[in-house]
Amino acid sequence: MSDTVVVGLDIGGTSTRAAAVTLDGVRLGTGRAGGGNPTSHGADRAAGELLAALRAALAGVDPARVRAGCIGLAGAGRLLADPQGRAAFDRAWSDAGLRCPYAVHGDALVAYASGTAAPDGTVLIAGTGAIAAQVRDLRLDRVADGHGWLLGDAGSGFWLGREAVRRLLADLDRAATPGELARRVLAELTGSPEVAERFRTTADAVVQAVTRRPPVELARLAPLVVTAAREGEPVATSLITEAAALLAESVSRIRPAGATDPVVLGGGLLTGDTPLAEAVRPELARRWPDAPLCTAGDGAAAAAWLAARDLPEVTDPTALHALLLPAAA
Amino acid sequence: MSDTVVVGLDIGGTSTRAAAVTLDGVRLGTGRAGGGNPTSHGADRAAGELLAALRAALAGVDPARVRAGCIGLAGAGRLLADPQGRAAFDRAWSDAGLRCPYAVHGDALVAYASGTAAPDGTVLIAGTGAIAAQVRDLRLDRVADGHGWLLGDAGSGFWLGREAVRRLLADLDRAATPGELARRVLAELTGSPEVAERFRTTADAVVQAVTRRPPVELARLAPLVVTAAREGEPVATSLITEAAALLAESVSRIRPAGATDPVVLGGGLLTGDTPLAEAVRPELARRWPDAPLCTAGDGAAAAAWLAARDLPEVTDPTALHALLLPAAA
Numbered sequence: 048m049s050d051t052v053v054v055g056l057d058i059g060g061t062s063t064r065a066a067a068v069t070l071d072g073v074r075l076g077t078g079r080a081g082g083g084n085p086t087s088h089g090a091d092r093a094a095g096e097l098l099a100a101l102r103a104a105l106a107g108v109d110p111a112r113v114r115a116g117c118i119g120l121a122g123a124g125r126l127l128a129d130p131q132g133r134a135a136f137d138r139a140w141s142d143a144g145l146r147c148p149y150a151v152h153g154d155a156l157v158a159y160a161s162g163t164a165a166p167d168g169t170v171l172i173a174g175t176g177a178i179a180a181q182v183r184d185l186r187l188d189r190v191a192d193g194h195g196w197l198l199g200d201a202g203s204g205f206w207l208g209r210e211a212v213r214r215l216l217a218d219l220d221r222a223a224t225p226g227e228l229a230r231r232v233l234a235e236l237t238g239s240p241e242v243a244e245r246f247r248t249t250a251d252a253v254v255q256a257v258t259r260r261p262p263v264e265l266a267r268l269a270p271l272v273v274t275a276a277r278e279g280e281p282v283a284t285s286l287i288t289e290a291a292a293l294l295a296e297s298v299s300r301i302r303p304a305g306a307t308d309p310v311v312l313g314g315g316l317l318t319g320d321t322p323l324a325e326a327v328r329p330e331l332a333r334r335w336p337d338a339p340l341c342t343a344g345d346g347a348a349a350a351a352w353l354a355a356r357d358l359p360e361v362t363d364p365t366a367l368h369a370l371l372l373p374a375a376a
Numbered sequence: 377m378s379d380t381v382v383v384g385l386d387i388g389g390t391s392t393r394a395a396a397v398t399l400d401g402v403r404l405g406t407g408r409a410g411g412g413n414p415t416s417h418g419a420d421r422a423a424g425e426l427l428a429a430l431r432a433a434l435a436g437v438d439p440a441r442v443r444a445g446c447i448g449l450a451g452a453g454r455l456l457a458d459p460q461g462r463a464a465f466d467r468a469w470s471d472a473g474l475r476c477p478y479a480v481h482g483d484a485l486v487a488y489a490s491g492t493a494a495p496d497g498t499v500l501i502a503g504t505g506a507i508a509a510q511v512r513d514l515r516l517d518r519v520a521d522g523h524g525w526l527l528g529d530a531g532s533g534f535w536l537g538r539e540a541v542r543r544l545l546a547d548l549d550r551a552a553t554p555g556e557l558a559r560r561v562l563a564e565l566t567g568s569p570e571v572a573e574r575f576r577t578t579a580d581a582v583v584q585a586v587t588r589r590p591p592v593e594l595a596r597l598a599p600l601v602v603t604a605a606r607e608g609e610p611v612a613t614s615l616i617t618e619a620a621a622l623l624a625e626s627v628s629r630i631r632p633a634g635a636t637d638p639v640v641l642g643g644g645l646l647t648g649d650t651p652l653a654e655a656v657r658p659e660l661a662r663r664w665p666d667a668p669l670c671t672a673g674d675g676a677a678a679a680a681w682l683a684a685r686d687l688p689e690v691t692d693p694t695a696l697h698a699l700l701l702p703a704a705a
Contacts, residue, residue, distance in 0.1 A: 190576055191549040194583050197591055198541055212527055220520040220629040247519055254523050262526055300549040 049073075051360065052112040054104060054145070055350025056097060057157055058083040058120035060175075063096040065104035066347035067113070070355055072370025077347065078103030084121055090132030093120075098139040104347075110144030117150045117354035119157030119346060127151055152353065154346070155180045155313075156187050161349035162311030162341035162375050164368035169302045170343075171294055171331075173323060174314035175266040177203035179297045185353065191300040196263050202293035202323075204316055208268030210286050212236070212257060219250040228275040228283045232268055269316065276322040284322075291326035299334060306335055313343030344374045378402075380689065381441040383433060383474070384679025385426060386486055387412040387449035389504075392425040394433035395676035396442070399684055401699025406676065407432025413450055419461030422449075427468040433676075439473030446479045446683035448486030448675060456480055481682065483675070484509045484642075485516050490678035491640030491670035491704050493697035498631045499672075500623055500660075502652060503643035504595040506532035508626045514682065520629040525592050531622035531652075533645055537597030539615050541565070541586060548579040557604040557612045561597055598645065605651040613651075620655035628663060635664055642672030673703050 049070040057064045065078035082088060083096035097118070126132045140149055159170035159182050171179045177200045178193030196205040215229040219242065225233060230240040233249070236256040243249045257265065275283035298310070310331055316323045319342070328340055348371045356364035368375065378399040385394045394407035411417060412425035426447070447465070455461045469478055488499035488511050500508045506529045507522030525534040544558040548571065554562060559569040562578070565585040572578045586594065604612035627639070639660055645652045648671070657669055677700045685693035697704065
């Protein structure tokens with residue numbers, strides 16, 4: 048077994064995951080802590096979760112063996128531009144006993160690397176938000192969407208939730224009996240799937256229930272759409288189809304026609320056999336028939352791989368990728 | 377000249393207008409004051425503007441001659457449900473020396489009545505927001521949209537402004553040189569129509585400029601779309617066409633196929649020879665070929681007419697409408 052260890056971290060809004068691996072692909076430890084997005088939670092709290100996840104992954108590992116590290120997180124650019132945030136991360140790194148340098152990358156790059164070892168390709172992520180990015184030599188290049196819920200995130204969980212409410216409101220405006228998805232959305236928002244005698248009363252209650260919360264929480268309704276689409280509910284199915292077309296359109300803004308390098312699908316709505324992944328795959332295959340379509344996997348392992356591949360003793364990064372992320376092979 | 381006087385008020389977000397008229401159609405006075413929407417400005421301030429406009433309209437008129445009044449405002453239902461707000465309006469009414477009762481109606485009904493004397497019809501309003509309503513016997517009946525910028529207002533000024541920014545962001549994502557409308561939107565938001573060497577830098581600056589302000593202020597960009605559409609700019613023209621289709625769709629949610637009663641167009645984007653009015657007229661004419669299309673006029677005069685028509689001595693309300701609102705005839 049190689050003496051050299053690398054650590055990778057995937058810091059997301061709801062959880063932080065760490066992995067410590069050897070250069071021959073042995074996983075020595077993993078760690079998990081709370082959400083640590085420095086933009087939404089503040090850099091100090093993010094650094095605290097980073098430290099907790101690191102310590103768990105390094106339990107029983109001599110930190111002097113760790114030669115490289117990589118952190119993937121949303122808003123990486125903002126962290127790097129913020130001296131205080133960077134200092135908080137440096138302290139956590141050093142408090143974990145680590146003396147080696149670490150790199151910070153955007154979560155989109157780490158998601159990409161979790162799905163393929165190819166240095167060039169495209170990543171498409173749909174979760175609460177939605178973003179597509181070109182990857183060139185394992186660096187993020189051009190980006191499409193990711194503009195946030197007010198101006199973008201087309202085809203995202205926010206988009207699905209908002210459109211589900213808009214379809215419900217259209218039913219109520221028309222004084223039409225809401226369909227199955229609309230009834231579930233109504234129940235989630237108002238506590239009851241029943242419509243008042245005056246349809247407008249229910250429509251106003253729906254609008255009030257939504258506007259009481261931060262707009263981005265409309266994404267909480269996306270699982271209702273996903274579940275209903277799995278059951279073949281027609282409105283949910285059409286929303287998923289529309290979202291898939293919007294996501295493919297975002298990709299087409301940055302990915303050249305005829306490209307044959309891989310496309311990695313990531314984010315909660317595209318990882319696994321979700322209805323949105325099933326709908327977006329043919330959209331992408333139609334536009335780029337010769338491109339492999341991959342699925343994002345273990346972000347912490349991918350971050351560890353990104354850290355390892357710059358070490359001189361890693362002569363075959365593709366082989367190491369296959370060991371660390373076998374599902375992507 | 378009739379001794380009997382009626383007063384009408386049209387309370388909007390940016391101005392309050394009052395008119396005092398006789399039952400034979402003579403305008404005795406008009407008044408104007410600041411915006412008085414009780415929902416956005418508070419009922420006390422709205423009542424203050426109401427009083428200022430009333431006093432101006434009644435200068436030189438013995439208030440004992442006033443036999444009826446009508447106030448049109450957005451959020452009329454909320455005012456009527458709020459005892460404190462209602463009390464503030466009662467005080468302003470009495471402080472103006474008025475002893476007669478007054479009615480409160482939604483601004484949509486007053487806009488409708490400013491365009492036609494027909495008791496039944498449809499009103500479509502597009503300003504910052506967008507709403508359509510059926511009118512039955514000069515009461516608001518079913519309503520479509522008006523659900524606010526987050527969930528509705530399809531085809532409104534907010535919608536035009538947001539879509540103009542989204543088209544600009546799509547250009548920047550594609551690394552395409554922005555067109556004329558996009559350049560104007562960019563200049564309005566960032567102070568310069570020039571794109572940075574890295575397109576994403578400009579896209580991020582655009583998103584930040586928008587998210588620094590309340591979302592509804594996207595409606596401030598609508599005049600850029602209107603002006604560019606007048607000049608034939610292709611993106612602006614396509615946004616106006618799309619907005620017109622959305623507005624007509626909202627009307628179709630509530631207006632029966634084959635209806636022949638009038639449709640009144642109101643709100644800043646539809647009053648006069650605006651590009652949106654020009655685009656929405658054929659959409660409506662296609663769906664309801666036998667319906668007269670009218671344009672909203674003087675809201676204060678329409679409110680006065682609504683007050684007058686319930687008085688027993690008004691035997692021909694249509695004739696009075698023609699005197700008070702000659703443009704609608």
